[in-house]
Amino acid sequence: MLKNYFKIAWKVLLRRKFFTFISLFGISFTLMVLMVATSLFDHTFGPQMPERETDRILFVNQIREQVKEGYTNSGPASYSFFDRHVRTMKTPEKVSINSMPFQVNSYINNRKLAIDIKYTDREFWDILDFNFLEGNAYTQQDVKSANRVAVINQNTREQYFGKAEAIGKYIVVDQVKYKVVGVVENVPVLRVQSYADVWVPVSLKSQDFSKPGLRGTYFATIKAREASDIPEIKAEYAAMMQEVERQQPTKGSKLFSFPDTFLESFARTFLGQGQETGIGILYGILTVLILLFMLLPTINLVSINISRIMERSSEIGVRKAFGASSSTIIGQFIIENIFLTLLGGLLGLLLSAGVLWLINDSGMIVYANLGLNLRVFGIGMLLCLVFGLISGVYPAYKMSRLQAVEALKGGSK
Numbered sequence: 150m151l152k153n154y155f156k157i158a159w160k161v162l163l164r165r166k167f168f169t170f171i172s173l174f175g176i177s178f179t180l181m182v183l184m185v186a187t188s189l190f191d192h193t194f195g196p197q198m199p200e201r202e203t204d205r206i207l208f209v210n211q212i213r214e215q216v217k218e219g220y221t222n223s224g225p226a227s228y229s230f231f232d233r234h235v236r237t238m239k240t241p242e243k244v245s246i247n248s249m250p251f252q253v254n255s256y257i258n259n260r261k262l263a264i265d266i267k268y269t270d271r272e273f274w275d276i277l278d279f280n281f282l283e284g285n286a287y288t289q290q291d292v293k294s295a296n297r298v299a300v301i302n303q304n305t306r307e308q309y310f311g312k313a314e315a316i317g318k319y320i321v322v323d324q325v326k327y328k329v330v331g332v333v334e335n336v337p338v339l340r341v342q343s344y345a346d347v348w349v350p351v352s353l354k355s356q357d358f359s360k361p362g363l364r365g366t367y368f369a370t371i372k373a374r375e376a377s378d379i380p381e382i383k384a385e386y387a388a389m390m391q392e393v394e395r396q397q398p399t400k401g402s403k404l405f406s407f408p409d410t411f412l413e414s415f416a417r418t419f420l421g422q423g424q425e426t427g428i429g430i431l432y433g434i435l436t437v438l439i440l441l442f443m444l445l446p447t448i449n450l451v452s453i454n455i456s457r458i459m460e461r462s463s464e465i466g467v468r469k470a471f472g473a474s475s476s477t478i479i480g481q482f483i484i485e486n487i488f489l490t491l492l493g494g495l496l497g498l499l500l501s502a503g504v505l506w507l508i509n510d511s512g513m514i515v516y517a518n519l520g521l522n523l524r525v526f527g528i529g530m531l532l533c534l535v536f537g538l539i540s541g542v543y544p545a546y547k548m549s550r551l552q553a554v555e556a557l558k559g560g561s562k
Contacts, residue, residue, distance in 0.1 A: 157481075157485065159488075161461075161485065165460075168453055168456070169489075171453060172450060172453055172454075172489060172493070173489070173492060173493045173496060175446045175449055175493075176450065176490050176494065176496075176497065177493045177497040177500055178497070179442070179443060179446045180493065180497030180501075180529060181497045181501045181504060182442070183439065183532055184497060184498065184501040184521070184525060184529045184532075185501050185508075187525050187528050187529070188501070188505055188519045188520065188521060188525045189519060191522070191524055191525055192337065192339060192517065192518070192519050192520075193339045193340075194410075194411055194412040194415070195524060197337075197340070198278060198279065198280055198334065198336070199278045199279040199333075199336060199340070199343050200278075200342070200343060200411070201278045202278070202372070203410060203411070204376040205372055205374075205376050205378075205379075206276065206370065206371070206373075206410070207370075207371040207372075207373070207379065207382065207383075207409060207410060208368060208370055208371070208408065208409060208410070208411060208414055209231070209235065209369040209371070209386075209406060209407070209408050209409075210342075210368055210409075210414050211223055211224055211225055211226065211406065211418075212225075212226040212230065212363050212364065212404065212405070213404070213405040213406065214363065214364075214403070214405075215404075215405070216399055216401065216402045216403075222364065224364050225249055225364070225367055225368060226364065226367055226406065227357070227360055227361075227363055227364055227365030227366075227367060228246060228351075228357045228358055228360070228365055228367050229358065229361065229362075229365075230362075230363050230365070230393075231244075231246045231367055234389050234393060235369050235371070235386070235389070238371075238382070238389065239385065240373075240378060240381045240382045240385045241371045241372060241374075241378075241382055243275055243276050243371075243372045244272065244370070244371050244372075245269065245270055245273040245275075245276050245369065245370040245372075246269075246270055246272075246351065246367055246368075246369055247267060247269040247270065247342075247367065247368055247369075247370065248267055248268040248269070248354065248367050248368070249267070249366050249367070249368065250266065250267045250345045251265065251266055251267075251366075252265050252266075253265075253323035254323065255320070255322045256321070257308060257309060262308055264305065264322055264347055265344070265345050265346045265347070266322060266346065266348075266349060267344075267345035267347070267348050267349075268348075268349055268350070268353060268354050269349075269350070269351055270292055270350075270351050271286070271287070271288065271291075271292050273348075273370065274286035274300075275372075276370050276372040277343055277370070279333040279334070279336070279343075280333060280334035281331055281332065281333055281334075282303060282306075282332045282333060282334060283306075283314060283315060283332040284300075284315075284316040284330050284331035284332060286331055287299075287300065287330055287331070287349075287350055291330075291350055292350040292351065292352050293352065294352075295350060295352040295353050295355065296328075296350065297325065297326060297327045297328065297349070297353070298328050298329075298330045298349070298350065299320065299322070299327035299328070299330065299347050299348065300329075300331040300332070300333060300348045300349075301315065301329055301332055301346065302332070302333055302334070302346050302347075302516075303332060303333070303334055303335050304346065304516070305320070305346045306329075316329055316331070317329065320347070322347055325353075327349060335516035335518075336516060337514065337515065337516045337518065338515035339517070340411075342370060342411065344516075363393075363404070369408075371408050383407070383408055386406075386407070386408050390404055390406055409426065412431075413426045413428055415431075416430070416431040443539075447539050447540045450540040451540050451543055451544060454482075454486060454540060454544040455543075455544045455547065478545065479542075479545040479546055480545075481545075482541060482544065482545035483538065483542060483545050485541070486540060486541025486544075486545070487537035487538070487541065489537070490537035490540070490541075491537070494529060494530060494532075498526070498529060501521060502521055505519040505520060
């Protein structure tokens with residue numbers, strides 16, 4: 150029976166090519182936009198290199214101080230704050246202290262090159278999962294001795310050495326000479342916690358270690374032993390912050406700092422207030438935006454489907470006269486509509502692949518490698534099914550309500 154439904158759906162699509170083109174164009178364009186947005190979301194917040202274990206990794210991006218008079222001071226924390234209070238936490242498996250990326254200049258054959266450099270400890274390489282193309286990360290001894298060694302990304306290697314091997318060679322960044330010990334695959338700029346062109350030992354900035362105060366230019370990356378340990382880590386961090394707040398010389402001041410996943414951190418920055426991450430508000434906004442975006446093409450598709458199905462009123466009348474039930478008629482038209490939306494979905498996938506290739510090739514997002522992985526493909530197919538059900542149920546229900554005699558006359562209710 151299902152096979153016959155698909156055959157009928159195919160014949161109907163071929164019979165009214167203009168309606169079919171309009172329907173497929175609307176479906177494929179809508180799904181293309183949604184899948185490109187899904188790919189961008191997944192690329193930014195999903196488990197991607199080097200942050201593959203997103204369920205076990207937390208980030209601390211900033212600390213906010215609010216004094217009694219209402220004055221607020223916020224930004225990345227200092228090295229000393231992380232070293233004294235976060236690195237000593239008991240519940241995490243590992244804690245890394247790493248700097249924000251800084252843009253510095255380098256000169257290659259009298260050509261100026263802007264490079265983002267990041268200072269990290271050894272734990273940074275243990276927590277994150279980089280794809281090494283050559284060599285390895287610097288060692289704990291390199292960090293301890295403040296050796297001038299560097300890990301560079303693929304783009305920096307090409308700028309300095311072309312396609313040649315880089316290990317053991319030297320680069321000069323911001324007038325400092327570093328020996329290259331590793332080359333990693335480019336990290337997209339959207340991964341702000343991990344991104345850089347060049348990574349060097351944090352001990353080369355040892356002048357920051359003794360600076361007092363809570364504010365600075367550093368991030369913390371925390372890895373849990375198990376995903377189930379995340380609540381315990383957050384609880385220990387909250388207790389630690391209460392103690393730090395109690396020790397503040399300015400009475401009445403409030404401190405806010407949280408270990409978050411990258412998505413929670415994003416939501417807290419733009420939507421959260423105080424203790425709340427704002428993650429529920431973010432999902433609510435995204436859901437409303439998706440529904441609003443799908444509403445117009447769905448209404449158009451419903452109108453087209455009603456016109457298309459009305460042409461088949463005599464067929465429905467005959468089937469009803471021979472005993473077909475309303476549920477059978479509804480099921481047939483919904484399957485036909487899902488068939489149509491799946492075709493549109495496949496076209497949407499092809500269009501999405503083309504758009505994502507253009508975004509990657511344009512350099513609009515530095516080192517972006519947007520793609521259609523299984524997660525994006527699965528979400529795209531789910532959207533196809535939802536789209537097909539929403540746009541097919543009402544026309545199918547409307548036609549199933551026709552009486553056999555009325556349908557044979559070509560009428561409608």
